[in-house]
Amino acid sequence: MSTPRVDVVFPLLDAREHGLECVRSWTGKQSIAREAFRLVIAADGSDSVFEAEVRRVLVRTTE
Numbered sequence: 001m002s003t004p005r006v007d008v009v010f011p012l013l014d015a016r017e018h019g020l021e022c023v024r025s026w027t028g029k030q031s032i033a034r035e036a037f038r039l040v041i042a043a044d045g046s047d048s049v050f051e052a053e054v055r056r057v058l059v060r061t062t063e
Helices: 019-028 048-062
Strands: 006-012 037-043
Touching: 006 019, 019 037, 019 048, 037 048
Parallel strands: 006 037
Antiparallel strands: none
């Protein structure tokens, strides 16, 4: 696997309302190849259910 050319950082600190929508939108509307970018999710650990849902979205986009 080659090194991603673009890193995208999502600061999802207490972002329950729009955080998941933001991740879904960004991953679903990309015109560049998946291996060309890396998503970095910064969460504060306050909502494990929300973080698990973000993980599920990210796993689906890599399959």
